[in-house]
Amino acid sequence: MNDFQDWALSIQSRTESALEKLLPSAQIAPNRLHEAMRYAVLGGGKRVRALLAHATADLCGADAEKADNAAAAVELIHAYSLVHDDMPCMDDDDLRRGKPSCHKKYDDATALLVGDALQSLAFQALSQPKLFSLPERQLEMVNVLAIASGSRGMAGGQAIDLASVGQSLDQAELEHMHIHKTGALIRAAALLGAYCSETSRPEHIKAIDHYAQYIGLAFQVVDDILDAEADTATLGKTAGKDAASNKPTYVTILGLSRAKELARELYENAIRHVASFGNDAKRLVQLADYITQRGF
């Protein structure tokens, strides 16, 4: 096991613990809702957003303990978006992380409430008293996460995605959609991590933000490549679904070969923005490798 895998496992494990602590026990009423929330969040996922938050926290000199709640809050928002996204009125997907999606395992009404309650829990986690010694900074973190999740961030991206079904988008329009749908939350993860340090310098935050924007898009391009290439069993979710549902993807717009080139270009741009940190940006570079190596 290499050094990055070692680090990633330790972050995934501490994120799992942080989430486990934040989620109410299934023994607490309403039991079924709490059981379903835990089902939707725990025991799976690569936790890319948590890795990113921890990597930028570390780069800015914050202890991992400081970053735990921020990383968990971003993962809760991500988990809620997957639960709602899988519902019949959205993508109608029966599989998630190789298991029945939340509404298949429980029912639509429960899945709706699971998503709603996970979003509240994210803001509860991030607004806990005395998480950081500067309450102004913590308030700013809540604000960053709220904007990234809302109609001009992730939820807005979902709306653009819905409106794009059956439309012929060009690359710029597709990029606009992904900057919102997945990019906003990935960017928030990187920023919240950096904000965990009270001494982060503005130029560092700016560099991290640029890195996150490129890596967010690269992540999506690679996702489209995987969706086009992989089969359902390997992917853990229904493969080829985007093409089947007539959704534009980087592969349908650019072709597989050009999509792979684009993923590499985005990767290189991401790396370039954190080059000035030298070896301190090691985790960010490794993370960019990890996110994109699957795709090209």
Next chain:
Amino acid sequence: MNDFQDWALSIQSRTESALEKLLPSAQIAPNRLHEAMRYAVLGGGKRVRALLAHATADLCGADAEKADNAAAAVELIHAYSLVHDDMPCMDDDDLRRGKPSCHKKYDDATALLVGDALQSLAFQALSQPKLFSLPERQLEMVNVLAIASGSRGMAGGQAIDLASVGQSLDQAELEHMHIHKTGALIRAAALLGAYCSETSRPEHIKAIDHYAQYIGLAFQVVDDILDAEADTATLGKTAGKDAASNKPTYVTILGLSRAKELARELYENAIRHVASFGNDAKRLVQLADYITQRGF
């Protein structure tokens, strides 16, 4: 027009303005989502939660300007819960405030995203920088709202409500459901208003909290009475629906006459808890009258 109606109109009007300012314009992309968010929030409703927040802010000596964002944040959470509650997988209700409900006017996927984005917007509104001079206090307000909205508050109450369909509940179980489903957010409205003043005394906050708990339950009992008695046109939502869908209500459990007695008892308990404020609690007493006078 009496003094209370005058005051209520002015608060309703300033809440409408605050919400109007917080909601992105329908000219901003994603346009349809923003249009639907505005449809779901603006131009209607009694704004009971905003009235309550302003009344407790006033009682504790905070300016109305201070309370605007807190009142709007609570109304945004309330509006999101109505949009999701009306969806086919939940109560499947076609009418809200005398108009087609959000999923009927738009579609299910849009309604899902409208609710999601309104919840984010509530936390965005309440975490705006420098809303209050004490950031710790503001962070606590975010935390109170998040807990009240989540699985151990409003969303949890919805889950208990779902599980109760076709069940025979007793009064205590029904009360448990309502304490979560509507009570938690009404209580949060009263607390957030009080927190708008930086000099609120703990014993005052405690009295306001007791008042809010009683008035929250009274509100629900009166709602059940109205649902049993009124016709659809007067109510602005589908009447008699709870009984028709085999949901337990205070009227089905206690009968109409005992339900009216209970509403009066809860009203009197609420008033008793703020009696020590004397005339300073005028708005809270008037609000209790307003909330319950429809029912008995």
